[in-house]
Amino acid sequence: MLSKKTKYGLKALTFIVNSDGNNPVQVSAIAKNEQIPQKFLESILLTLRKAGVLGSKKGKHGGYYLRQEPEDILMTEVMRVLEGPIAMVPCVSLNYYEKCDDCVDEDNCSVHKLMIQVRDSALNVFRNTTLADLALKNTEDIVK
């Protein structure tokens, strides 16, 4: 299952993209519009900031903003920050590889074999989807 953290995070990022203007967007505004518990959202956006996806400005008129153009923010990065490794088992993870303690022969492990395919298919989606794609409204989507 997709965690609420990731779900909220994606919605928040989309909201920021669609809040055009160069002004930082406040947590309160996102929370209200997207129906997300504000304190929880705070921690999520903080995570995204620490990961370098978002920038922030403190104090009055502060808020969060994108550090790159939406077209340049890949879902691989966003998903890794929010949901963790894309691989469903550490032994097929590109960025967080870990050997299974039980598995004797990785190359002959059926789970390993299947999960490599699942990883690759997910990567294929995430590598080819940017935040700009997500933020497209449905009508524009059709045009595309």
Add this chain to the structure above:
Amino acid sequence: MLSKKTKYGLKALTFIVNSDGNNPVQVSAIAKNEQIPQKFLESILLTLRKAGVLGSKKGKHGGYYLRQEPEDILMTEVMRVLEGPIAMVPCVSLNYYEKCDDCVDEDNCSVHKLMIQVRDSALNVFRNTTLADLALKNTEDIVK
């Protein structure tokens, strides 16, 4: 993350395929060879039996066996039984659809849009992989 339940279940199924002969395979044999806690494995195989993937025979010389040829057992079915819905959010689930309580406009939801693609890419893998594929040894794999 893939649950241990699914991991163990896949390994057990593979083991049964590779235990050629028409004799039922005992839980104890699988548990020992695949390093799986026996009691936990019992419950997993029971689940697979109730779902119709495995058959069982009780009593001495009993055990579990496949109800279909490995070539006819799709990963879609196995994964649904072991891991649950393939979709990461209920609102994109084919078999267990549920509307999000928060989401006002599903067609314009960025999470929805992304998760449909993830679902489809996973389905593409699971629909094109059978238990026979999983059970192939590596050397045969190369030939394929």
Add this chain to the structure above:
DNA sequence: TATTAATCCTACCAATTTAATAGGAATTAC
């Protein structure tokens, strides 16, 4: 300079899920 509005940080907590374990009942082969 005081006030207000925002992010930032740490800690805590309740509910759920996961990964088992325990103990025995039911069934079958021999």
Add this chain to the structure above:
DNA sequence: GTAATTCCTATTAAATTGGTAGGATTAATA
């Protein structure tokens, strides 16, 4: 009738998830 097996129910410890609480810090502006 005994041993070997699946079947069933209940319990449990640990981890994860989805928050909440409270205040520290920073910045704009009146």
